[in-house]
Amino acid sequence: MNVLDYLKNNIVYMDGGMGTLLQAEGLQPGEHPERWNLEHPEVIVKLQKMYFDAGTNIINTNTFGANSLKFDHEELEAIIKAAIANARAAAAASTGTQEKFVALDIGPSGRLLKPYGDFDFEEAVAVFAETVRLGAKHGADLVFIETMNDSYETKAALLAAKENCDLPVFVSNAYSEDSKLMTGASPAAMVAMLEGMGADAIGVNCSLGPKALAPVVEQYLEKASIPVVLKPNAGLPREVNGKTVFDVLPDEFSDDVAGLIAKGVRIAGGCCGTTPAYIKAVVEKTKDMKPLLVEKKNITCVSSYTHAVEFGASPIIIGERINPTGKKRFKQALVENDIDYILNEGLAQQEKGVQILDVNVGLPEIDEPEMLKRVCFELQAIIDLPLQIDTSDVAAMEQALRRYNGKAMINSVNGKQENMDAIFPLVKKYGGLVVALTLDEGGIPDTAAGRVAIAEKILKTAERYGIEKKDIIFDTLAMAISAASNAAKATVDALHEIKHRLGCHTSLGVSNISFGLPNRDAINSTFFAMALENGLSAAIMNPFSGDMMKTYFAYRALHGLDENCGEYIDFASKYVPAAATTTAVTQLAAASVSEEYKSALQKAVVKGLKDQAGELTAKLLEETAPLEIVQNEIIPALDIVGKGYEEKTVYLPQLLMAAEAAKSAFEKIKASMSTENGEAAAKCSFVLATVKGDIHDIGKNIVKLLLENYGFNVTDLGRDVPPEVIVEEVKKQHAPLCGLSALMTTTVPAMEETIKQLRAEAPWCKAVVGGAVLTQDYADRIGADKYAKDAMECVRYADEINAGLKE
Amino acid sequence: MIRGKTYQAPPVNERECLRYAGCNFKETSAEERQLFADCLAEIEGKLSYKVCWDRFPVKTEGTSLDFGFTKVDSAGLAKNLEGCGEIILFAATIGLEIDRAIRRYTRLSPAKALFFQAIGAERIESLCDAFCEEQREALQAEGKFLKPRFSPGYGDLSLEMQRDIFRVLDCPRKIGLTLNESLLMSPSKSVTAIIGISGEEYQQEKNKCGVCQNSDCAFRG
Incomplete structure (x- = not known):
């Protein structure tokens, strides 16, 4: 048996x-x-x-x-x-x-x-x-x-x-x-x-x-x-x-x-x-007890490596910001492999209270399967929210699902037979809650009845693949009301029918509804309320939209889903309309600054006040050229702190806090330059890595942050990097500088090997080494050009080499 | 038989944390203190304090030591275990959450990552201290005393010994501690160590760093 x-x-x-x-x-x-x-x-x-x-x-x-x-x-x-x-x-x-x-x-x-x-x-x-x-x-x-x-x-x-x-x-x-x-x-x-x-x-x-x-x-x-x-x-x-x-x-x-x-x-x-x-x-x-029957619980949920998120009476917010559509800065981050920017988008949304993060990194010029796999992996290293893997590339979907730690939300399948035949086997194999779009070979039906019919077809096909109803969540597709005045009604009616007659959960990308209209938040948040009232279980939305969040918290309070209205009160007490923030920054900028500092921005950087530094820079950018701000404000501020560190009047945490504040200022400058299409007069390339066998990277990351602050074009290869990979990158960029970090004595040989290979294949490149185990003596023995005892010394050396290049 | 135990959080020694972060306690700026306090608050309640241990006999001949489950050669350890016929072997960890905090901020806020590193270093040391104190008290009843703890990688004791320690203490199963190919531990804020059990009381150096040979260490107290 x-x-x-x-x-x-x-x-x-x-x-x-x-x-x-x-x-x-x-x-x-x-x-x-x-x-x-x-x-x-x-x-x-x-x-x-x-x-x-x-x-x-x-x-x-x-x-x-x-x-x-x-x-x-x-x-x-x-x-x-x-x-x-x-x-x-x-x-x-x-x-x-x-x-x-x-x-x-x-x-x-x-x-x-x-x-x-x-x-x-x-x-x-x-x-x-x-x-x-x-x-x-x-x-x-x-x-x-x-x-x-x-x-x-x-x-x-x-x-x-x-x-x-x-x-x-x-x-x-x-x-x-x-x-x-x-x-x-x-x-x-x-x-x-x-x-x-x-x-x-x-x-x-x-x-x-x-x-x-x-x-x-x-x-x-x-x-x-x-x-x-x-x-x-x-x-x-x-x-x-x-x-x-x-x-x-x-x-x-x-x-x-x-x-x-x-x-x-x-x-x-x-x-x-x-x-x-x-x-x-x-x-x-x-032995004489009658075994209890195992019952179906019909729980619709997704999970991360820490917790599960269940779909039920309370609506679920899925953060939409990890997506390049219509976002120039995000596209730039993808093209430049700037994972930090993407991770920041994730963290910021988590702070706003989203329960699931949508992850879409589709861009024609990048290798989507590789990028999606990497972004999901990096997100899961630092954020404990379940992810919604959002791609139309089946290969990318499979790779991401395979390595996902938990039960993912899958975006999406639709009513086309070919699409279902590609997606459902993945759902069956790896598990997941799949978003089903109510469209098929005939396109998107104008009527609610048409969309519900597709939903029923999808359910039948899913059943054949052994996928239960509870693992499918329907998106009845919000279409622009500027194009068809009846669009919202069809979407909401279909939603109602699917939720109440078919008994399935539903999700919408809410903001499509207002496409082409002014003051989109007003339409979005009202539509969101309509959809919620008709049985919307989850919304893919922007958690930075105050109007949308107002609707979310108000809906929960009104439906008795928020005990004593506690979360609503908390939200309302923190909610600041955009106009008020601007006034505060203007006041800050105008306030007199003690003589020690040239300006409010300089003080914010030296003190390491990240948010203030960013806001003040944004304000300055309204009337000052970006490069002028860098030259006259940020770099002098960094020099004050750097010098203090070298003279031992400033400690490492303060140096880092200042560097972070500067980075936040640079982020504003970068955003303004990518809209103006200006190019910064960057310094030379610097390839950076923790060597093979070593996984310690905090020191390397400090060096990276400071080098970026000082305008170097840094390529960070990460940790545990084989010599060949480092050499390959140096050759590719013809980089004049390469920084190698090691913490353990056992990995110094890997550093030596990397330098040896650099000498053979990229003799133009200067190798600067650092890390806890290194000393001048060690550095000399393994043939490094420079031993930097700390991050500031590395910056000073890089500046020297960079200046030499110009001569 | 291998024993395992989860401890209450030992009290935080802020001075030590700041020292690990490269700060002088008295001269720490207000902004640094604030950020440090934020980090402490963020990690509070997320750490777990686990130790597993067992007792083994030891036979010493010159610089070679036989623990039954493995033999090692180390002048430093032999000196440390002078007069001991038995040892406590232990592994301790404060869990993975500190690594998550460090990783979360390592690229987004290196200043916070630095503080989490420092907090983690202080926390694992405090856990080891708490464990050793508990063992010291227990052994006092038997009229025995403990030597200072000694870890693979100290002086001339090879890190290779980690493999034997992990095998014999079943660390992954007992406390969720694993060893990687480079002989590093995950979670990273973890310690394995040997404590000699001696019939005679050992006079503790006032300065913990005094017994260490590494004279150019950045953290030397």
């Missing part, structure tokens, strides 16, 4: 802990337990038989750490083959008459994935894939992915299992006391992602005892539409008379587990500290 068939009508029992039992048999600290499958098969068979005798249905093979990071292929295959054979032998030897299955056990790799570790996502998938293929080849009945404490690694393992075998896959995560994974994911986020990807059962194991894990398990039971697994520890270890014991004994353990089975847990066992006695107690107390 297939384990999934058995699961339909039965409570399924798993095994308990192996580690403590193996130690009692003589496993030494630090020894690989997986080798015992080969070296002591009789011990493994004996222990697993004890579990089968206790009533276990599923034995997990002794392969927790069996992967290609620890064992070469030959040994790995031998271990997995033996592990499955041992479990089969235990099943055969057991006197138990229950159904018996053997699960290929897969634990974490022990490495942390990028961006916070150095393990690449695809590498992780490949490592798990090898174990999965061997497990399937040697006859496992199912795959059990367990004790994962990082959502991203869990995704890699599940993807590997789905891509490399047809076996059922159960996935279990290890939660900390705060009911989160070590890397921050909540139970709801894990349920969203794992269910979306097609796990057959999900749940929790390890870390804590059954009482402490109960809150996590209950969240699983509330959110999951698939069977839930529970494999807790026997409580926590403590010392008694010099011996370590676990503090929850079989009786209490089985009571607690039985209580959670009564609430709906369908697969139960134990983890660290549990023994066959624990499993036996659980089986005895629950």
